[in-house]
Amino acid sequence: MARINQRHKPGFVPLTLFFILFLIFLYGPTATIAILSFQGPDGGLTFPMNGISLHWFRQLFEPQQVGDFGGSLLRSVMLGFAVMICTAAFSLLAGLAYRRKFKGSDALFYLSLVSLILPSILISLGIGIMFDRLGLAPTWYTSAFGAHLTWTLPFGLLIMFAVFNRFNRSYEAAAMDMGATAWQTFRFVVFPLVLPSLIGVSLFGFTLSYDEFARTLMTSGTFNTLPLEIYGMTTNVTTPVLYALGTVTTLFSFSLIFCAMFAVHLLKKHRAKTVN
Amino acid sequence: MSKGSVELIGVSKRYDESLAVKEINLKIPGGSYCCLLGPSGCGKSTTLRMIAGHEAASDGDILLNNRNVTDLPPRERGTALMFQNYALFPHLNSLDNVAFSLKISGVSKEERHSRARKMLDLVNMERFAEAFPEQMSGGQQQRVALARALINEPEVILLDEPLSALDPFLRARMRTELKRIQQKLGITFIHVTHSQEEAFALSDQVVVMNHGHIEQVDTPVGIFTRPRTAFVASFIGGHNIISGKQQNNQFSPDKAVTIELPQSLHSDALQERTVSLRCDRIRIASQPFEGALKAVARIEEVEYLGSYIHLKCQVGEQLCLSVYQNDADFLSHPFAPGDSAYLGWQNDQLNPLQ
Structure with a gap:
């Protein structure tokens, strides 16, 4: 052998x-x-x-002739956080709703999946045109925010489906048996148990939004998000500032991931310590 | 009836077309240990869950302390259910698991922790107060689950196959522990199991169930010495079930075999009859003896089981009897497959079945 x-x-x-x-x-x-x-x-x-x-790298943080790196980074981060919070909240609520069949649940599910299947650029274009027809100015915090949610929400929903599929219902039955109300059962049992997955959904939502290009293209209005800015700079900037920008944004993404992993590690260590 | 009594009156559970529990009537005295015994799918767990309030009864009434609780949610019944896989919350340590019901009813942290510690003490788990469920063995988790069920001072504890996930050694130890705690607290325990050994060792009252109805309710001694139906006799084991034709006192399960029935089972008319006969009440010898069957038995199989030996004997063409012979008799004169033997018993050992 x-x-x-x-x-x-x-x-x-x-x-x-x-x-x-x-x-x-x-x-x-x-x-x-x-x-x-x-x-x-x-x-x-x-x-x-x-x-x-x-x-x-020094050049990067000085005002550029073309490209507003600081501003676009800030916009992308703020947009990312807003998308993250909405994705987490609505995915959790939708996941809870889909634990029982309700009228039209299948139709609603397929409808939300459609936006994953449709080409991103078409959705972006559609939202842009809709804002134009309604006489609204597209901005990164309105139309682009909505466009990003069409992308992150279906993903978050699918993840929460998987989470609740594996969720052991006897935990809830046990909580009810001990006299917990529906809200207390959610607050003290269901929510803490799905929290790790929810953090995953949040990070996922953030990164999807942070580097989203196509769905922002027609919807961000006057001010660019970071991916649009970088794209603009590739056509105009002819110095290694572009590379410094790439390195900084990559490091930013990595540091997010490491922070999350470090937090999980600390949590585990804390648990192990309380036992021995 | 004393505190913690449970009564089921015509209780049924219907799932779509099928009846899981069929109009059962049952009285469980307060402070007793009652086991619902039966094979899987017999409706025993459903019955337990209906008493707990996790399953709605389709028909009938459930009384706790003579109070109708049929439509009350679990928390208003005064029962506590211990789940089959314990359902300890994985994100809480033992102490917080046990203190959970106090936390939601708004008891201060200090008080609920001190009460939870007392409960953990009762189940000998005080050393594991800080441990999380994944860090404990099955037996330890079960003790914590029991403490959690007990902390609200319920009048009835409902246990859904509490020992089935444990290895045999631990199972025997936890069985003793359950009985000790039940006797110490004096509250009603209703315990679902498919193990007759467990039911006999623990119960004041055994309820044997099959296909959604109750086959027999009795003490362990009553169940074992006087099984009421062929199902009970075969499920608890250690019994031969013998069917045949009877006229007067003569009972013949086989053309070549005639058995004399006790006077109490006398019948003038020719009729079908089924009786049970305990395997350990059959005497076996290599020579004919007083009261032995005329027909010679042939040993088919010999199984050595430690304190006794299981001998499978064929008498005539259709009668096959299992005999438990004690090991001393067996070792002084061992039987082997193919040997001839004589069988006999006191005829009052024949127990009529319905």
Whole structure:
């Protein structure tokens, strides 16, 4: 038996090589941009590196001729948070609603899935036109906010479906048996138990909104969100500031993920400590 | 009836077309230990859940302390249900699990924790007050679940197969523990199980159920010595069920076998008759003896089970009897498959079945 374990199956080497290629394809561009963002002051958009500096990061936070990095980042973060909160709240409520069949539940479910299937750019265009017809000016906090929700809500809903499918109903029955009202059962049992999943839905909602391009394109109005700004800069900016921007935004996303993971880790450690 | 009495009057449970519980009538005295015993799907869990209020009765009335609770929600009944998989809240430690019902009724943190600690003490789990359910074994979780059920001082505790998830050693230990706590508190325990051993060891009253109705209600001794139906006799085990034709005192389960029935079962007319006969009340010997069957039995199978030996014997063509022989007799004269043997019993051991 030991022999079988030592020897690889015939496909092992080619498949491993293929997987490595895939990893390079996946992370190569990001790594390249990260490296190029440390280009010296006299360096250009391509290799070779002309020295190493933080010059372009400093440049990033100074007023640019084209591109308002600080403003667009702030808008994207605020929009992301608003979308995150709405997604979490409505996904939770919808998940609870769908635990029992109600009239028209199937129709409503398919209707909400339609916006996942439709091309994003069409939805963006539609919302843009609708605002125009209604004589409203599209802005990032109205029309773009709605456009992002058409994207994040169905995802959040699907996740909450999965969560409640696995939810053991005997916890609720036990709470009821001990005299809890429906609200107390939700407040002290159901909510704490689905909270980790809800945090997941929130993070998901935030990241989906934070990097959403197509659905913002026709709906953001005068001021750009970050993805639109970056896109605008790729066509206008010809310095490594663009790369510094890429690096900073990537780091921002990573730090969000690490914060979440660290919080979970702390929570687990706290539990382990209370026991021993 | 004393505190904690339960009475079911014509209670039924209908699911769409099928009847899960069929018009059962049952009285459980307060402060007693009652086991609902039966195979899976016999309606025992449904009955328990109807008493708890987690399942609505389709028909009939449920009385607790002579108060009709049929339409009351669980929390207004004075019962506490212990769930099959305990349903301890995974996000709370033992102490908070036990204190949960006090928390929702607004008892201060200090008081509810001190009362919860007392309950954990009762089930010998005070050392695990801070442990979360996932950090405890099945037996420990069960003790915590019991403490949680007890903290509201219910008059009736309902236990849904509480020991089925435990390994055999732990099961026997928890069984003793349940009985100890029930006797200490003097409240009514209604316990659903499919194990006759569990039911016999714990109960003051055993309720044997099958296909949604009650087959027999009696003490463990009554159930075992006088099973009322063939189902009860076969479900509790250790009984032979013998069917045949009877006229006068003569009962023949097989052409070649005639058994004499006790005078109490006398019947002039020719009729069908089914009786049960305990396996451990059959005497077996290699030589004929006074009162033995005329027909010779052939040993078909021999199973060594420690304190006794299970011998499967064929008498005539249709009568197959299981005999439990004690190990001392077996070891002094071991039977082997294919051997001939003589069987006999006191005829008052024949118990009529309906």
